[in-house]
Amino acid sequence: MCGIVGLHLRDPGLYPRLGELLTGMLCEMSERGADSAGVAVYGDPTWTPPGRVAVSFLTHPDHQDPATGGLASVVAAPDAATILGTELGEPVAVNAAGPTLVAHVPAATGTQALRDAVRTCWPGALIAGFGEHVAVLKGVGHPQQLAQAYGLPGAQGWQGVGHTRMATESAVTPGGCHPYAVGPDQCLVHNGSFSNHATIRRDLRATGHAFDSANDTEVGARFVADRLAAGYDVETALKELTTTFDGFYTLLVSNADSFAVVRDAIACKPAVIAEHPRWVAMASEYRALVGLPGIEEARLYEPEPERIYAWTR
Amino acid sequence: MDPVTIGLRTFDLAAVPLRSVNALLHGRPVDGHAPLAIDEAVELVNPRGAHAVAVGLDAPRSVRVAGHVGYYAAGMNQRADVVIEGNAGVGVAENMMSGSVTVRGNASQSAGATAHGGLLVVEGDAAARCGISMKGVDIVVGGSIGHMSAFMAQAGRLVVRGDAGEALGDSLYEARLYVRGSVASLGADCVAKPMRDEHLEELAGLLKAAGYEDDDPAEYTRYGSARTLYHFHADNTY
Numbered sequence: 001m002c003g004i005v006g007l008h009l010r011d012p013g014l015y016p017r018l019g020e021l022l023t024g025m026l027c028e029m030s031e032r033g034a035d036s037a038g039v040a041v042y043g044d045p046t047w048t049p050p051g052r053v054a055v056s057f058l059t060h061p062d063h064q065d066p067a068t069g070g071l072a073s074v075v076a077a078p079d080a081a082t083i084l085g086t087e088l089g090e091p092v093a094v095n096a097a098g099p100t101l102v103a104h105v106p107a108a109t110g111t112q113a114l115r116d117a118v119r120t121c122w123p124g125a126l127i128a129g130f131g132e133h134v135a136v137l138k139g140v141g142h143p144q145q146l147a148q149a150y151g152l153p154g155a156q157g158w159q160g161v162g163h164t165r166m167a168t169e170s171a172v173t174p175g176g177c178h179p180y181a182v183g184p185d186q187c188l189v190h191n192g193s194f195s196n197h198a199t200i201r202r203d204l205r206a207t208g209h210a211f212d213s214a215n216d217t218e219v220g221a222r223f224v225a226d227r228l229a230a231g232y233d234v235e236t237a238l239k240e241l242t243t244t245f246d247g248f249y250t251l252l253v254s255n256a257d258s259f260a261v262v263r264d265a266i267a268c269k270p271a272v273i274a275e276h277p278r279w280v281a282m283a284s285e286y287r288a289l290v291g292l293p294g295i296e297e298a299r300l301y302e303p304e305p306e307r308i309y310a311w312t313r
Numbered sequence: 314m315d316p317v318t319i320g321l322r323t324f325d326l327a328a329v330p331l332r333s334v335n336a337l338l339h340g341r342p343v344d345g346h347a348p349l350a351i352d353e354a355v356e357l358v359n360p361r362g363a364h365a366v367a368v369g370l371d372a373p374r375s376v377r378v379a380g381h382v383g384y385y386a387a388g389m390n391q392r393a394d395v396v397i398e399g400n401a402g403v404g405v406a407e408n409m410m411s412g413s414v415t416v417r418g419n420a421s422q423s424a425g426a427t428a429h430g431g432l433l434v435v436e437g438d439a440a441a442r443c444g445i446s447m448k449g450v451d452i453v454v455g456g457s458i459g460h461m462s463a464f465m466a467q468a469g470r471l472v473v474r475g476d477a478g479e480a481l482g483d484s485l486y487e488a489r490l491y492v493r494g495s496v497a498s499l500g501a502d503c504v505a506k507p508m509r510d511e512h513l514e515e516l517a518g519l520l521k522a523a524g525y526e527d528d529d530p531a532e533y534t535r536y537g538s539a540r541t542l543y544h545f546h547a548d549n550t551y
Protein backbone atom coordinates (compact mmCIF):
# COMPACT_ATOMS: atom_id res chain seq x y z
CA MET A 1 0.00 0.00 0.00
CA CYS A 2 2.10 2.98 1.31
CA GLY A 3 0.97 6.49 2.13
CA ILE A 4 2.18 9.78 0.72
CA VAL A 5 1.81 13.26 2.11
CA GLY A 6 3.18 16.57 0.91
CA LEU A 7 2.73 20.19 1.93
CA HIS A 8 3.91 23.22 -0.03
CA LEU A 9 3.36 26.41 1.94
CA ARG A 10 2.52 29.63 0.12
CA ASP A 11 2.06 31.77 3.25
CA PRO A 12 5.35 32.42 5.10
CA GLY A 13 3.26 32.90 8.23
CA LEU A 14 2.80 29.12 8.27
CA TYR A 15 6.51 28.23 7.94
CA PRO A 16 6.93 27.81 11.72
CA ARG A 17 4.11 25.24 11.67
CA LEU A 18 5.39 23.08 8.81
CA GLY A 19 6.63 20.25 11.02
CA GLU A 20 3.53 20.21 13.20
CA LEU A 21 1.23 20.06 10.15
CA LEU A 22 3.36 17.46 8.36
CA THR A 23 3.46 15.28 11.50
CA GLY A 24 -0.33 15.21 11.63
CA MET A 25 -0.54 14.30 7.95
CA LEU A 26 2.13 11.58 8.20
CA CYS A 27 0.69 9.95 11.32
CA GLU A 28 -2.79 9.84 9.78
CA MET A 29 -1.31 7.68 7.01
CA SER A 30 0.20 5.17 9.50
CA GLU A 31 -2.28 2.43 8.54
CA ARG A 32 -1.17 2.64 4.93
CA GLY A 33 2.38 1.72 5.88
CA ALA A 34 3.66 0.97 9.35
CA ASP A 35 7.07 -0.57 8.68
CA SER A 36 9.05 2.61 8.04
CA ALA A 37 8.52 6.29 7.44
CA GLY A 38 10.66 9.03 6.01
CA VAL A 39 10.33 12.76 5.52
CA ALA A 40 12.01 15.54 3.60
CA VAL A 41 11.87 19.05 5.07
CA TYR A 42 12.82 22.10 3.02
CA GLY A 43 14.10 25.20 4.80
CA ASP A 44 14.44 24.20 8.44
CA PRO A 45 16.72 26.80 10.09
CA THR A 46 18.44 24.19 12.30
CA TRP A 47 18.96 21.38 9.81
CA THR A 48 19.67 23.55 6.76
CA PRO A 49 20.55 27.11 7.81
CA PRO A 50 21.08 29.73 5.08
CA GLY A 51 24.55 29.92 3.60
CA ARG A 52 25.28 26.29 4.43
CA VAL A 53 24.89 22.99 2.58
CA ALA A 54 23.68 19.86 4.31
CA VAL A 55 24.00 16.11 3.99
CA SER A 56 21.53 13.78 5.73
CA PHE A 57 22.89 10.31 6.47
CA LEU A 58 22.77 7.16 8.57
CA THR A 59 26.19 5.95 9.66
CA HIS A 60 25.17 2.30 10.07
CA PRO A 61 21.92 1.77 8.15
CA ASP A 62 21.98 -2.00 8.57
CA HIS A 63 22.51 -1.96 12.33
CA GLN A 64 19.52 -1.50 14.59
CA ASP A 65 20.53 -0.84 18.19
CA PRO A 66 18.12 -2.82 20.41
CA ALA A 67 18.60 -0.26 23.20
CA THR A 68 16.98 2.48 21.13
CA GLY A 69 14.79 0.36 18.86
CA GLY A 70 16.63 1.90 15.93
CA LEU A 71 15.15 5.30 16.80
CA ALA A 72 18.52 6.94 17.52
CA SER A 73 21.73 7.26 15.56
CA VAL A 74 24.40 4.61 16.23
CA VAL A 75 27.00 7.39 16.35
CA ALA A 76 26.06 10.36 18.54
CA ALA A 77 25.85 13.73 16.80
CA PRO A 78 28.74 15.40 18.74
CA ASP A 79 31.01 12.41 17.99
CA ALA A 80 30.03 12.52 14.32
CA ALA A 81 30.82 16.26 14.23
CA THR A 82 34.30 15.61 15.64
CA ILE A 83 35.01 12.73 13.25
CA LEU A 84 33.77 14.63 10.18
CA GLY A 85 35.57 17.83 11.26
CA THR A 86 38.86 15.94 11.49
CA GLU A 87 38.32 14.37 8.07
CA LEU A 88 37.35 17.65 6.37
CA GLY A 89 39.80 19.85 8.27
CA GLU A 90 37.10 22.37 9.16
CA PRO A 91 34.28 22.53 11.68
CA VAL A 92 31.16 20.56 10.80
CA ALA A 93 27.81 21.04 12.54
CA VAL A 94 25.80 17.85 13.08
CA ASN A 95 22.23 17.61 14.35
CA ALA A 96 20.60 14.38 15.45
CA ALA A 97 17.18 13.60 13.99
CA GLY A 98 16.37 10.14 15.32
CA PRO A 99 18.37 7.51 13.42
CA THR A 100 19.43 10.11 10.84
CA LEU A 101 22.16 12.71 11.28
CA VAL A 102 22.06 16.01 9.41
CA ALA A 103 25.47 17.63 8.94
CA HIS A 104 26.07 21.06 7.45
CA VAL A 105 29.11 23.02 6.31
CA PRO A 106 29.61 26.40 4.60
CA ALA A 107 28.22 26.46 1.06
CA ALA A 108 31.74 27.07 -0.25
CA THR A 109 32.79 23.63 1.00
CA GLY A 110 30.04 21.98 -1.05
CA THR A 111 27.97 18.85 -0.57
CA GLN A 112 30.34 16.66 -2.58
CA ALA A 113 33.20 17.16 -0.08
CA LEU A 114 30.85 16.51 2.83
CA ARG A 115 29.36 13.41 1.19
CA ASP A 116 32.86 12.08 0.46
CA ALA A 117 33.84 12.68 4.08
CA VAL A 118 30.76 10.78 5.34
CA ARG A 119 31.58 7.85 3.09
CA THR A 120 35.23 7.85 4.14
CA CYS A 121 34.40 7.91 7.84
CA TRP A 122 31.61 5.31 7.63
CA PRO A 123 32.01 3.22 4.47
CA GLY A 124 28.58 1.63 4.88
CA ALA A 125 26.79 4.95 5.39
CA LEU A 126 23.51 5.69 3.64
CA ILE A 127 23.31 9.20 2.21
CA ALA A 128 19.61 10.03 2.64
CA GLY A 129 19.71 13.42 0.94
CA PHE A 130 21.77 16.54 0.31
CA GLY A 131 21.55 20.12 -0.80
CA GLU A 132 21.16 23.70 0.34
CA HIS A 133 17.58 23.41 1.53
CA VAL A 134 16.58 19.83 2.23
CA ALA A 135 16.97 17.52 5.22
CA VAL A 136 15.90 13.92 4.53
CA LEU A 137 15.15 11.73 7.53
CA LYS A 138 14.83 7.96 7.25
CA GLY A 139 14.25 5.14 9.66
CA VAL A 140 12.54 1.83 10.31
CA GLY A 141 9.65 1.69 12.75
CA HIS A 142 6.17 3.05 13.32
CA PRO A 143 5.52 6.45 11.72
CA GLN A 144 4.34 7.98 15.00
CA GLN A 145 7.47 6.94 16.88
CA LEU A 146 9.71 8.02 14.02
CA ALA A 147 8.05 11.43 13.70
CA GLN A 148 8.82 12.07 17.37
CA ALA A 149 12.36 10.67 17.08
CA TYR A 150 13.07 12.94 14.11
CA GLY A 151 11.80 15.94 16.05
CA LEU A 152 9.43 16.52 13.16
CA PRO A 153 6.72 18.38 15.14
CA GLY A 154 9.18 21.22 15.80
CA ALA A 155 10.51 21.48 12.27
CA GLN A 156 10.02 24.65 10.22
CA GLY A 157 10.29 25.45 6.56
CA TRP A 158 8.37 26.05 3.39
CA GLN A 159 7.84 22.55 2.06
CA GLY A 160 7.70 19.01 3.38
CA VAL A 161 7.14 15.53 2.01
CA GLY A 162 6.46 12.30 3.89
CA HIS A 163 6.00 8.62 3.19
CA THR A 164 4.71 5.70 5.24
CA ARG A 165 5.95 2.44 3.79
CA MET A 166 4.39 -0.99 3.48
CA ALA A 167 7.21 -2.88 1.80
CA THR A 168 6.28 -5.14 -1.10
CA GLU A 169 9.38 -5.66 -3.20
CA SER A 170 12.52 -4.90 -1.21
CA ALA A 171 13.75 -5.16 2.36
CA VAL A 172 12.49 -3.16 5.33
CA THR A 173 15.65 -1.14 5.94
CA PRO A 174 16.47 2.58 6.03
CA GLY A 175 17.76 2.07 2.49
CA GLY A 176 14.30 0.93 1.44
CA CYS A 177 12.61 3.85 3.21
CA HIS A 178 11.39 6.74 1.08
CA PRO A 179 11.91 9.61 0.21
CA TYR A 180 14.61 9.00 -2.37
CA ALA A 181 16.67 12.14 -2.56
CA VAL A 182 19.42 11.37 -5.04
CA GLY A 183 19.92 14.79 -6.66
CA PRO A 184 20.58 18.15 -4.98
CA ASP A 185 17.50 19.27 -3.04
CA GLN A 186 15.45 16.69 -4.95
CA CYS A 187 13.10 14.20 -3.42
CA LEU A 188 10.69 11.56 -4.70
CA VAL A 189 8.11 9.44 -2.88
CA HIS A 190 6.06 6.65 -4.45
CA ASN A 191 2.93 4.66 -3.77
CA GLY A 192 2.82 1.63 -6.06
CA SER A 193 5.36 -0.56 -7.79
CA PHE A 194 7.36 -0.25 -11.00
CA SER A 195 7.39 -3.47 -12.99
CA ASN A 196 10.26 -2.71 -15.38
CA HIS A 197 12.65 -1.14 -12.88
CA ALA A 198 15.33 -3.82 -13.33
CA THR A 199 15.70 -2.97 -17.02
CA ILE A 200 15.89 0.77 -16.36
CA ARG A 201 18.31 0.20 -13.47
CA ARG A 202 20.66 -1.62 -15.88
CA ASP A 203 20.42 1.25 -18.36
CA LEU A 204 21.19 3.81 -15.65
CA ARG A 205 24.08 1.73 -14.28
CA ALA A 206 25.51 1.56 -17.78
CA THR A 207 25.63 5.36 -17.83
CA GLY A 208 27.45 5.53 -14.51
CA HIS A 209 24.71 5.73 -11.86
CA ALA A 210 25.30 3.90 -8.57
CA PHE A 211 22.41 2.58 -6.46
CA ASP A 212 21.97 2.41 -2.69
CA SER A 213 19.22 -0.21 -2.58
CA ALA A 214 17.31 -2.86 -4.53
CA ASN A 215 14.22 -0.67 -4.30
CA ASP A 216 12.14 0.08 -7.42
CA THR A 217 11.46 3.66 -6.35
CA GLU A 218 15.16 4.46 -6.22
CA VAL A 219 15.25 3.73 -9.95
CA GLY A 220 12.51 6.29 -10.53
CA ALA A 221 14.33 8.87 -8.40
CA ARG A 222 17.64 8.31 -10.21
CA PHE A 223 15.86 8.50 -13.56
CA VAL A 224 14.34 11.87 -12.64
CA ALA A 225 17.64 13.13 -11.20
CA ASP A 226 19.42 12.08 -14.40
CA ARG A 227 16.97 14.01 -16.56
CA LEU A 228 17.05 17.10 -14.30
CA ALA A 229 20.86 17.04 -14.41
CA ALA A 230 20.60 16.98 -18.21
CA GLY A 231 18.66 20.24 -18.06
CA TYR A 232 15.05 19.00 -18.27
CA ASP A 233 12.43 20.81 -16.25
CA VAL A 234 10.41 18.73 -13.78
CA GLU A 235 7.38 18.44 -16.06
CA THR A 236 9.41 17.19 -19.02
CA ALA A 237 11.31 14.74 -16.82
CA LEU A 238 8.05 13.33 -15.43
CA LYS A 239 6.49 13.14 -18.87
CA GLU A 240 9.40 10.97 -19.93
CA LEU A 241 9.02 8.90 -16.78
CA THR A 242 5.40 8.10 -17.73
CA THR A 243 6.51 6.80 -21.13
CA THR A 244 9.52 4.87 -19.75
CA PHE A 245 8.22 3.24 -16.55
CA ASP A 246 5.59 0.52 -16.46
CA GLY A 247 3.62 -0.31 -13.33
CA PHE A 248 1.51 1.42 -10.75
CA TYR A 249 2.45 4.73 -9.30
CA THR A 250 1.37 7.87 -7.64
CA LEU A 251 4.49 10.02 -7.31
CA LEU A 252 5.21 13.21 -5.45
CA VAL A 253 8.38 14.83 -6.75
CA SER A 254 9.86 17.91 -5.12
CA ASN A 255 12.95 20.02 -5.42
CA ALA A 256 14.13 23.36 -4.10
CA ASP A 257 11.53 25.36 -5.97
CA SER A 258 8.85 22.94 -7.11
CA PHE A 259 6.35 20.35 -6.02
CA ALA A 260 4.78 17.96 -8.57
CA VAL A 261 2.34 15.04 -8.65
CA VAL A 262 1.87 12.40 -11.33
CA ARG A 263 -0.13 9.12 -11.54
CA ASP A 264 0.11 6.24 -13.98
CA ALA A 265 -2.44 5.69 -16.75
CA ILE A 266 -4.49 3.19 -14.75
CA ALA A 267 -4.53 5.46 -11.69
CA CYS A 268 -5.49 2.82 -9.14
CA LYS A 269 -3.14 4.26 -6.50
CA PRO A 270 -5.05 7.00 -4.74
CA ALA A 271 -4.25 10.69 -4.53
CA VAL A 272 -6.07 13.81 -3.38
CA ILE A 273 -4.88 17.36 -3.97
CA ALA A 274 -6.04 20.35 -1.94
CA GLU A 275 -5.28 23.91 -3.00
CA HIS A 276 -5.66 26.84 -0.67
CA PRO A 277 -4.39 30.42 -0.98
CA ARG A 278 -2.01 29.68 1.91
CA TRP A 279 -0.80 26.22 0.79
CA VAL A 280 -0.96 23.30 -1.63
CA ALA A 281 -1.19 19.80 -0.17
CA MET A 282 -1.31 16.29 -1.54
CA ALA A 283 -2.03 13.02 0.23
CA SER A 284 -3.01 9.44 -0.50
CA GLU A 285 -6.29 10.04 1.31
CA TYR A 286 -8.35 13.05 2.26
CA ARG A 287 -8.25 12.20 5.97
CA ALA A 288 -4.56 13.17 6.05
CA LEU A 289 -5.54 16.72 5.05
CA VAL A 290 -8.25 17.27 7.64
CA GLY A 291 -5.99 19.12 10.10
CA LEU A 292 -4.71 21.73 7.64
CA PRO A 293 -5.75 25.31 8.43
CA GLY A 294 -8.61 26.35 6.18
CA ILE A 295 -9.22 22.87 4.70
CA GLU A 296 -12.94 23.71 4.55
CA GLU A 297 -12.25 26.39 1.92
CA ALA A 298 -9.66 24.41 -0.05
CA ARG A 299 -10.33 23.20 -3.59
CA LEU A 300 -10.20 19.40 -3.45
CA TYR A 301 -9.66 17.17 -6.47
CA GLU A 302 -8.15 13.93 -7.64
CA PRO A 303 -5.25 14.22 -10.07
CA GLU A 304 -6.05 12.71 -13.46
CA PRO A 305 -3.97 9.87 -14.89
CA GLU A 306 -0.73 10.79 -16.68
CA ARG A 307 -1.31 14.50 -16.15
CA ILE A 308 1.51 16.34 -14.44
CA TYR A 309 0.52 18.79 -11.73
CA ALA A 310 3.31 21.13 -10.67
CA TRP A 311 3.59 24.17 -8.43
CA THR A 312 6.57 26.43 -8.11
CA ARG A 313 7.66 28.65 -5.31
CA MET B 314 -38.57 21.01 20.53
CA ASP B 315 -37.80 22.01 16.99
CA PRO B 316 -40.19 19.91 14.91
CA VAL B 317 -37.48 19.25 12.31
CA THR B 318 -35.35 17.41 14.85
CA ILE B 319 -38.03 15.03 16.09
CA GLY B 320 -36.80 11.50 15.57
CA LEU B 321 -33.31 12.65 14.55
CA ARG B 322 -30.23 11.39 16.38
CA THR B 323 -26.89 13.11 15.84
CA PHE B 324 -23.57 11.38 16.40
CA ASP B 325 -20.29 13.25 16.43
CA LEU B 326 -17.70 10.95 14.85
CA ALA B 327 -14.97 13.00 16.49
CA ALA B 328 -16.32 11.81 19.86
CA VAL B 329 -18.13 8.49 19.29
CA PRO B 330 -16.11 5.62 17.76
CA LEU B 331 -17.17 4.72 14.23
CA ARG B 332 -17.61 1.06 15.19
CA SER B 333 -20.12 2.07 17.86
CA VAL B 334 -22.04 4.25 15.44
CA ASN B 335 -22.13 1.54 12.78
CA ALA B 336 -23.24 -1.01 15.42
CA LEU B 337 -26.12 1.27 16.47
CA LEU B 338 -27.07 1.70 12.82
CA HIS B 339 -27.13 -2.09 12.51
CA GLY B 340 -29.56 -2.28 15.46
CA ARG B 341 -27.03 -3.78 17.85
CA PRO B 342 -26.73 -2.60 21.46
CA VAL B 343 -23.85 -0.29 22.38
CA ASP B 344 -23.04 0.58 25.97
CA GLY B 345 -23.87 4.14 26.87
CA HIS B 346 -26.18 4.70 23.91
CA ALA B 347 -29.93 4.21 23.64
CA PRO B 348 -30.81 1.94 20.73
CA LEU B 349 -32.08 3.58 17.56
CA ALA B 350 -35.74 3.29 16.72
CA ILE B 351 -36.28 1.37 13.50
CA ASP B 352 -37.10 4.47 11.45
CA GLU B 353 -35.15 7.04 13.46
CA ALA B 354 -33.19 9.36 11.19
CA VAL B 355 -29.50 9.79 11.90
CA GLU B 356 -27.04 12.58 11.25
CA LEU B 357 -23.28 11.93 11.43
CA VAL B 358 -21.07 14.97 11.90
CA ASN B 359 -17.27 15.29 11.70
CA PRO B 360 -16.65 12.25 9.47
CA ARG B 361 -13.18 13.72 8.67
CA GLY B 362 -12.59 11.37 5.73
CA ALA B 363 -13.06 8.19 7.79
CA HIS B 364 -13.44 4.86 5.99
CA ALA B 365 -16.49 2.58 6.17
CA VAL B 366 -18.93 5.24 7.40
CA ALA B 367 -22.52 3.90 7.50
CA VAL B 368 -21.66 0.56 5.91
CA GLY B 369 -23.90 -2.49 5.93
CA LEU B 370 -27.15 -0.72 6.80
CA ASP B 371 -30.25 -2.87 6.61
CA ALA B 372 -33.21 -0.72 7.68
CA PRO B 373 -35.35 1.91 5.96
CA ARG B 374 -33.53 4.71 7.69
CA SER B 375 -32.45 8.16 6.55
CA VAL B 376 -28.78 8.90 7.27
CA ARG B 377 -27.12 12.22 6.55
CA VAL B 378 -23.33 12.50 6.72
CA ALA B 379 -22.18 16.09 7.15
CA GLY B 380 -18.75 16.14 5.49
CA HIS B 381 -16.27 14.21 3.37
CA VAL B 382 -15.92 10.45 3.81
CA GLY B 383 -13.18 7.93 3.02
CA TYR B 384 -13.40 4.50 1.45
CA TYR B 385 -16.49 2.28 1.06
CA ALA B 386 -18.98 4.74 2.55
CA ALA B 387 -22.51 3.27 2.64
CA GLY B 388 -21.15 0.04 1.18
CA MET B 389 -23.49 -2.98 1.03
CA ASN B 390 -26.42 -0.69 1.73
CA GLN B 391 -29.89 -2.23 1.91
CA ARG B 392 -33.05 -0.12 2.22
CA ALA B 393 -31.42 2.91 3.88
CA ASP B 394 -31.23 6.33 2.23
CA VAL B 395 -27.79 7.82 2.82
CA VAL B 396 -26.84 11.37 1.85
CA ILE B 397 -23.19 12.42 1.97
CA GLU B 398 -22.82 16.18 2.12
CA GLY B 399 -19.31 16.17 0.70
CA ASN B 400 -16.90 14.06 -1.33
CA ALA B 401 -16.63 10.28 -1.08
CA GLY B 402 -13.49 8.17 -1.35
CA VAL B 403 -12.94 4.89 -3.16
CA GLY B 404 -15.87 2.52 -3.56
CA VAL B 405 -18.83 4.55 -2.29
CA ALA B 406 -21.99 2.37 -2.20
CA GLU B 407 -20.00 -0.64 -3.34
CA ASN B 408 -22.18 -3.72 -3.52
CA MET B 409 -25.34 -1.78 -2.64
CA MET B 410 -28.44 -4.02 -2.74
CA SER B 411 -31.29 -1.49 -2.39
CA GLY B 412 -32.11 1.93 -0.98
CA SER B 413 -30.23 5.00 -2.13
CA VAL B 414 -26.93 6.79 -1.70
CA THR B 415 -26.46 10.42 -2.72
CA VAL B 416 -23.08 12.14 -2.84
CA ARG B 417 -23.37 15.92 -3.00
CA GLY B 418 -19.72 16.34 -4.00
CA ASN B 419 -17.40 14.17 -6.08
CA ALA B 420 -16.78 10.45 -5.77
CA SER B 421 -13.43 8.72 -6.14
CA GLN B 422 -12.83 5.59 -8.18
CA SER B 423 -15.06 2.48 -8.25
CA ALA B 424 -18.25 4.25 -7.16
CA GLY B 425 -21.11 1.73 -7.06
CA ALA B 426 -18.77 -1.19 -7.82
CA THR B 427 -20.59 -4.56 -8.08
CA ALA B 428 -23.81 -3.00 -6.75
CA HIS B 429 -26.93 -5.11 -7.29
CA GLY B 430 -29.71 -2.61 -6.74
CA GLY B 431 -30.79 0.76 -5.39
CA LEU B 432 -29.93 4.21 -6.70
CA LEU B 433 -26.55 5.92 -6.45
CA VAL B 434 -26.49 9.62 -7.29
CA VAL B 435 -23.18 11.49 -7.51
CA GLU B 436 -23.95 15.15 -8.00
CA GLY B 437 -20.36 16.06 -8.88
CA ASP B 438 -17.90 13.96 -10.89
CA ALA B 439 -17.11 10.30 -10.40
CA ALA B 440 -13.54 9.16 -11.05
CA ALA B 441 -12.27 6.03 -12.80
CA ARG B 442 -14.12 2.70 -12.85
CA CYS B 443 -17.52 4.13 -11.90
CA GLY B 444 -20.01 1.24 -11.94
CA ILE B 445 -17.34 -1.41 -12.48
CA SER B 446 -19.02 -4.83 -12.59
CA MET B 447 -22.39 -3.28 -11.69
CA LYS B 448 -25.05 -5.95 -11.34
CA GLY B 449 -28.34 -4.11 -11.32
CA VAL B 450 -27.80 -0.79 -9.58
CA ASP B 451 -28.89 2.51 -11.13
CA ILE B 452 -26.19 5.19 -11.08
CA VAL B 453 -26.76 8.82 -12.04
CA VAL B 454 -23.73 11.11 -12.20
CA GLY B 455 -24.35 14.85 -12.34
CA GLY B 456 -20.90 15.59 -13.76
CA SER B 457 -18.42 13.44 -15.68
CA ILE B 458 -16.93 9.99 -15.12
CA GLY B 459 -13.37 8.70 -15.44
CA HIS B 460 -11.78 5.96 -17.50
CA MET B 461 -12.81 2.28 -17.52
CA SER B 462 -16.28 3.06 -16.19
CA ALA B 463 -18.91 0.31 -16.39
CA PHE B 464 -16.15 -2.23 -17.04
CA MET B 465 -17.80 -5.68 -17.23
CA ALA B 466 -21.10 -4.10 -16.17
CA GLN B 467 -23.69 -6.85 -16.10
CA ALA B 468 -27.02 -5.19 -15.37
CA GLY B 469 -28.50 -1.86 -14.31
CA ARG B 470 -28.36 1.62 -15.78
CA LEU B 471 -25.59 4.25 -15.69
CA VAL B 472 -26.53 7.83 -16.56
CA VAL B 473 -23.85 10.49 -17.07
CA ARG B 474 -24.89 14.12 -17.51
CA GLY B 475 -21.35 15.14 -18.47
CA ASP B 476 -18.59 13.30 -20.33
CA ALA B 477 -17.14 9.80 -20.06
CA GLY B 478 -13.42 8.94 -19.99
CA GLU B 479 -11.57 6.32 -21.97
CA ALA B 480 -12.72 2.73 -22.50
CA LEU B 481 -16.33 3.22 -21.46
CA GLY B 482 -18.20 -0.06 -21.03
CA ASP B 483 -15.31 -2.38 -21.82
CA SER B 484 -16.46 -6.02 -21.96
CA LEU B 485 -19.97 -4.91 -21.13
CA TYR B 486 -22.80 -7.36 -20.57
CA GLU B 487 -26.40 -6.13 -20.38
CA ALA B 488 -26.11 -2.85 -18.47
CA ARG B 489 -27.45 0.20 -20.32
CA LEU B 490 -25.34 3.37 -20.39
CA TYR B 491 -26.69 6.84 -21.16
CA VAL B 492 -24.19 9.67 -21.72
CA ARG B 493 -25.11 13.25 -22.56
CA GLY B 494 -21.63 14.58 -23.30
CA SER B 495 -18.64 13.17 -25.15
CA VAL B 496 -17.10 9.75 -24.70
CA ALA B 497 -13.28 9.74 -24.91
CA SER B 498 -13.33 6.18 -26.27
CA LEU B 499 -15.45 3.06 -26.10
CA GLY B 500 -14.09 -0.13 -24.58
CA ALA B 501 -14.10 -3.50 -26.29
CA ASP B 502 -17.56 -4.62 -27.40
CA CYS B 503 -19.29 -1.39 -26.30
CA VAL B 504 -21.25 0.40 -29.03
CA ALA B 505 -23.67 3.32 -29.42
CA LYS B 506 -27.27 2.19 -29.87
CA PRO B 507 -30.45 3.99 -30.95
CA MET B 508 -32.67 5.63 -28.35
CA ARG B 509 -36.05 4.00 -28.74
CA ASP B 510 -39.16 5.19 -26.92
CA GLU B 511 -38.67 2.76 -24.04
CA HIS B 512 -35.15 4.11 -23.51
CA LEU B 513 -36.31 7.73 -23.50
CA GLU B 514 -38.95 6.77 -20.96
CA GLU B 515 -36.50 4.79 -18.81
CA LEU B 516 -33.96 7.63 -18.87
CA ALA B 517 -36.59 10.25 -18.00
CA GLY B 518 -37.54 8.16 -14.97
CA LEU B 519 -33.92 7.86 -13.81
CA LEU B 520 -33.26 11.59 -14.26
CA LYS B 521 -36.40 12.40 -12.31
CA ALA B 522 -35.45 10.03 -9.49
CA ALA B 523 -32.07 11.75 -9.23
CA GLY B 524 -33.53 15.28 -9.27
CA TYR B 525 -32.61 16.17 -12.87
CA GLU B 526 -36.08 16.12 -14.38
CA ASP B 527 -35.38 19.24 -16.45
CA ASP B 528 -32.85 17.37 -18.63
CA ASP B 529 -34.01 16.43 -22.10
CA PRO B 530 -33.52 12.65 -22.51
CA ALA B 531 -33.22 13.14 -26.27
CA GLU B 532 -29.83 14.81 -25.70
CA TYR B 533 -28.37 11.55 -24.43
CA THR B 534 -26.80 8.68 -26.36
CA ARG B 535 -27.33 5.09 -25.34
CA TYR B 536 -24.42 2.65 -25.23
CA GLY B 537 -24.59 -1.08 -24.75
CA SER B 538 -22.99 -4.39 -25.54
CA ALA B 539 -22.44 -5.45 -29.16
CA ARG B 540 -22.52 -9.00 -27.73
CA THR B 541 -19.58 -10.14 -29.81
CA LEU B 542 -17.65 -11.37 -26.77
CA TYR B 543 -20.44 -13.60 -25.47
CA HIS B 544 -19.25 -16.65 -27.34
CA PHE B 545 -15.88 -18.07 -28.12
CA HIS B 546 -14.42 -17.02 -31.47
CA ALA B 547 -11.28 -18.64 -32.78
CA ASP B 548 -10.32 -15.22 -34.18
CA ASN B 549 -10.01 -13.86 -30.65
CA THR B 550 -7.29 -16.30 -29.61
CA TYR B 551 -3.66 -15.32 -29.66
